[in-house]
Amino acid sequence: MKELFFESYKESKDDFVQLAHKICNLYQYSELSQIEFSKDFDAIDVLWIRRNKKPSKHLILVSSGVHGVEGFAGSAIQRNFMHNLLTGEWKLKADILLLHGINSFGFQNKKRVNENNIDLNRNFYFNREKIPKKEKNKGYKRFASFFMPKFPFTFWYSEYFIFIFRFTGIMFRLGIKKFSEALANGQFEFKKGLYFGGKKPELVVKRLRKFFKLKLVKYNSLLHLDIHTGHGKENGVCLIQNAELGSAEDKNIQKIVKGLPLLRPDSETAFYKTAGDFTDFLPKVFPNKKSIYPLTVELGTTGNLTFWKALKATFLIVAENRIRHHGTWFESNRNKVDERFFRYFYPQSEYWREIVLSKTTDICKILIDRFQKT
Secondary structure, three states: OOOOOOOOHHHHHHHHHHHHHHHHHHOOOOEEEEEOOOOOOOOEEEEEEOOOOOOOOEEEEEEOOOOHHHHHHHHHHHHHHHHHHHHOOOOOOOEEEEEEOOOHHHHHHOOOOOOOOOOHHHOOOOOOOOHHHHOOOHHHHHOHHHHOOOOOEOOHHHHHHHHHHHHHHHHHHHOHHHHHHHHHOOEOOOOOOOOEOOOOOOHHHHHHHHHHHHHOOOOOEEEEEEEEEEOOOOOOEEEEOOOOOOOHHHHHHHOOOOOOOEEOOOOOOOOOOOOOOHHHHHHHHOOOOOEEEEEEEEEEOOOOOOHHHHHHHHHHHHHHHHHHHHOEOOHHHHHHHHHHHHHHHOOOOHHHHHHHHHHHHHHHHHHHHHHHOO
16 A cells, blocks of 8 residues: 555645646646745645646645644545556546645644644634634533533543543433434534634635635536544444535435435434534525535544444543643643544554545545535
8 A cells, every 4th residue: 555644744745745746737727826824833735636727617726734734634645546546547527626624733733623622623714703602512501511510530441441431421312323413513602622723714725715616617517525533433434414404415415425424414323423513614605696506524443433433432532622722730641642633633553544545446436436426
């Protein structure tokens, strides 16, 4: 297997740029550029892949690193696309736009959030939208003391034992689906809490909105594949639809997903619809003006759909946030949590890397082929 899965942000970024230059040499109308949004953090690398001077009617947008730590696998998937184009395994029909490392701070520091503790995938709103008033997560607020303890992390085993006891009680009352909604839907009240969506759109969101309005106006149809890791079955790959049932985007999605693993808002599993999701953004930028197919491509890691696996994943997420904001009695706890947190979203297993790469490639090939025929 060609080297795709790197252990550092720099290696991933450098390889993306090197492959981008090769793509630009192969397709003369392709272009490598950047979207700058901060003096302190790296810009988003942007690769346009075009065979013809005139834009195609169809555009395939593949984005990675909205949740920074998930950018390691997302980058590998994007660079695999690039390798397939360079070798001729994939034939270019529609134009392709790759956005690499959207949350560069989180990518570099192996965190899901950005430098302001904001979950960018809960932050894709417009300025005119009053975020805190629009979305109220009553389930999160109800169990706020469980999700974000406001004191240092103490002894690992005692913390874990207490967590099991409290988690079991909450899960017994809510069930896994409602628990997932309370935890991960997004909340806009607690700045040091989990999945905090912010009080207003982050600068990177504003820059992307401006970029989309300027650069995507000529396309009639847009397929958006946003790559994430963590949720779902162990070693599995599934598609997640955040679009409202019955919406134009919902109807579009149904045209291209037949036979593929898809979670929808009406799914009976631990689906959670997220507020301020990136895949909801293009329909806001171009309301009723384009045919948009927005999907999250979710690479399952160790699994989080059973009781014990959900417990372990939640313990890591809560502990990482708690130690970052309130510290720990022992520095060894920080190191242990950080490493396990990183590997939850980016496993070292060669088997995992090979299987998710293969599954993702197969699924995306089907989606892209069907999209180009619409």
